[in-house]
Amino acid sequence: MSLDTVSLSGRKKEVVNNKMNFWESLYLIAIAKGLWITLGHLFTRKVTIKYPEQVRPVSPIYRGQHLLKRDEQGRENCTACGLCALSCPAEAITMKAAERKPGEEHLYREEKYAEIYEINMLRCIFCGLCEEACPKDAIYLTLSKKFVKAASDREDFIYGKDRLVMPLEMAIANTKTN
């Protein structure tokens, strides 16, 4: 048996090019069949969800909005090494490093930290290479479980640290579990 004759999906239909007979050429039966099919769809369960109120469950490895992680003491992991920016194929990440001042040890884990950390979400392709490149376990796409929403202004798509760093509630929860 060759592959042409096997129906892999089980729904294969031979197409015939015969001339239609009188009843077929009236299309009445075909139209009635079509109407029956659409009528059936009238009563099937609707697949739409009411989005802002209802949210579809997201896969555990879904890559959404980036998250700059804090460690279990609530300090930012990022050390502004720039490897993420280097690995980014879309060149969406920019950052500016700064030195940690004495008295800021509770804020930043390493001696160097990112003063400015920006991701241009219009450029980002959510590939996750920054996550792979990060030596400090600082950036994750899978943890925030947030979507990058649409906006009407291009400026609004440049996400700074205010939107990327792990929010405090999450950090507090993080310290408690460890």
Add this chain to the structure above:
Amino acid sequence: MDQAIIIEKGIVIVAVFAITMLMAMYATLAERKIAAWLQDRIGPNRAGFGGILQPLADGLKLFSKEEFMPDTPNKFLFLVGPAISMSMALMTSAVIPWGDKLIVGGREVILQATDINAALLYVFAVLSVGVYGIMIGGWASNNKYSLMSAMRAASQMISYEVAMGLSVIALIMMSGTLSLKEIALQQQGMNWNVFYQPLGFIIFLVCSFAETNRTPFDLAECEAELIGGYHTEYSSMRMGFYLFAEYASMFISSAILAVLYFGAYNYPGMEWMAQNVGVNVANGIGIGVLFLKIFFFIFFYMWVRWTIPRFRYDQLMHLGWKILIPLAIVNIIITGVVILLFQ
């Protein structure tokens, strides 16, 4: 007495007008909802409860849009086009019997704006004039696509009017009158014309799809070939009028289908109700029954629209001239023979 008749008719006319407008408004919502349901979606549901205020939102949007005037030498005709479409769509409702009669304060109020003895012909006259709105608007747009669409609409209307008229002739032969009121009265009980004229009904139904420019005959608005069709150049409420006219004429032609073939406001047990419960109650239910039939046909229009793809132009003409017209003539001959045999 004279003044009373004027007031009575005035109220009936205003009521019919208001109901037609309301129906046309909510037909737009129904269209979107039914389209969504047939495609396993929910449809508009944000404006009001379950989207009940959506037509108002749409209307408000259309009113507040910019009115764009294309560079055309025929500004007046450009403005007149949608007006003709709209008024012709609404004019047909004058002869439709919405119910038998109501007794208000000892007066018999006949629920029909006017009962002229050539009512059916009047419907056809208004239908045939309705295409001027599309033709004039399409031509005055000064746009090739609009013109093409207007040509298509005109030729389609003229072709299908012939078959429509012929299919109705068989009905007239049976009923012996052109008055819609008498046709409605003849179908008392379950004596619906559709049982006596099934072929005529199918031909009339197909032609009414073509006359209202609905899918599968909406070649005039074929987006793939003609951008938006005859209303390509229209914007704001002028385009709204064209779209509105389509829904109004859909409502009216559903009403005509119900009156001609589906027994109008008659339902089994109407006489019993009139004798035992009261004329007003019986006829009130009759109005409700007529509207149920109309809703069914409106639903049918939409159901077909979201099921069947658009015809090709040559298929349209083939169906009209080579299938429907001969079938209609055969129907006339059969009806004539049967009438002669059973007289």
Add this chain to the structure above:
Amino acid sequence: MGEIIFYFLAAITLGTAFLTVLSRNPIHSAIYLVICFFSIAGHYLLLNAQFLAIVHIIVYSGAIMILMLFTIMLMNLHANLEKYKPTMINLGATVGFCLLGLILISGLMHTKPVVESYYYGGEDFQSINVLGQVLMNDYVVPFEFVSVLLLVAMIGAVLISKKDTVKKDTIKKA
């Protein structure tokens, strides 16, 4: 009341008829003609001939003028594309129309109006029942002649449209 409507309709009829002839744009003149037909239907209604009025609208405004507009729109005529007409033709047309007018006026002057004044006796002259009886009893032969005439016109139209394909076939064969 009726007289006012009559004069109003007559003014519209004559005005639009003149505009039909005078307007430069062929589409405008076609639309004026449609309005003219509508006002004539109004005249029929004044004469209490509902059936005739409605059939007039269906046939003239609803079918003939739409086909006319159809062809004019497709032909894409423009006022500035109008060809130069020789004066002889203009002169001939004027003289011909004057002669026709003379005949019509003389004919009208010699006719006597059958009904001195129109009055309505409540008798049914115009419903389709009466018209059908009259056409099928008193005027069967002319009625059938008209249908034969229409048939001839139809066959002629088919013949004209068929001729081209036959010629093309012979050309292809040769």
